[in-house]
Amino acid sequence: MDSWRVAVLGGGGVGKTALAVQFTLNCFVGKTYDPTIEDAYRKQLVVDNRMCFVEVIDTAGQEEYATLRNQWVLEGQGFILVYSIASRSTFDRLEVFRQSMLRVKRQKPVFILVGNKCDKSYEREVTKDEGIALARSFGCLFMETSAKTAHNVELVFTNLVRALRTTQQMAGGMPNPRRPPEEKKQRKCVIL
Template sequence: MHIAPRHLHPSETYDPTIEDAYRKQLVVDNRMCFVEVIDTAGQEEYATLRDQWVREGQGFILVYSIASRSTFERLEVFRQLMLRVKRNRPIFVLVGNKCDKTYEREVSREEGLAMAKSFGCEFLETSAKTSHNVERLFMNLVRALRQTRQAETGPVMLPRQGERERRRRCIIM
């Protein structure tokens, strides 16, 4: 687990041991947005880049496997790292992935809910294999980012020419 939505990419060729980036166009509440997902897969060799990505990131998905207690227990370390690097209060979503593997469960749903409550964030269980709640995760995070941006900046004003692409883009780690 790490600060990116690791294991949320249903692909046979996905290798969770390498850094990767994904860019996706989404329509959330009838408004288009571009989402960039940076997945460091928890690798320490990306520590310098990770700090830069955290500074630039707007939303963060803390992912653990429900079938691995050790990934759950490391979440606070990653959260503290992001809080230290990020100047303003970042938006987090806590995700228990691999919910299709209930027979291998090591972390209960109640434990995930309790941790999310202590972090002050939303909680979802997902499955990249079956795509359960994956779209919902990104939609909810985009909505939360939009609400935060609107609360900070006031009413939405049309951007000037050239600013449109930059302002519509969300970076999620």
């Protein structure tokens, strides 16, 4: 059984905790916003007929916790980079989190870009096309989710496990390969 540590990164109030709780406990925590410093959630699941264990590191998005970000990135094997579709400022701050991943990880980080709160389409400030374009420029997968309705939540984690397994296989099966950076390759974008 493979085991993965996934860090959920993004600005404050984007729904990182709600995504982690919806994925691991199948329930929605909402209404009141209580900033997280760090929490961990665990779930066992089957992806492509193989059992795996996912530990989700729920991180703080507030700038005052930026010094902890490098530690979360160092500990994570895969990442979910989250913004709220109802908040342009959370979308605009994504590059800060991506730069943290690029700076700390020795190899190209495996991550998915997630536009959360798609149930709030009436409050939308970021279009789906903008999310797709940003994911394409980052070279990663993109999905819109709703932690409230559970839309695409399980699929985000399933797709991330698949991407982590593929990266591990390409690296010769070693869990933490130490390879030199590769030439930039054109990556395909998966849009759901």
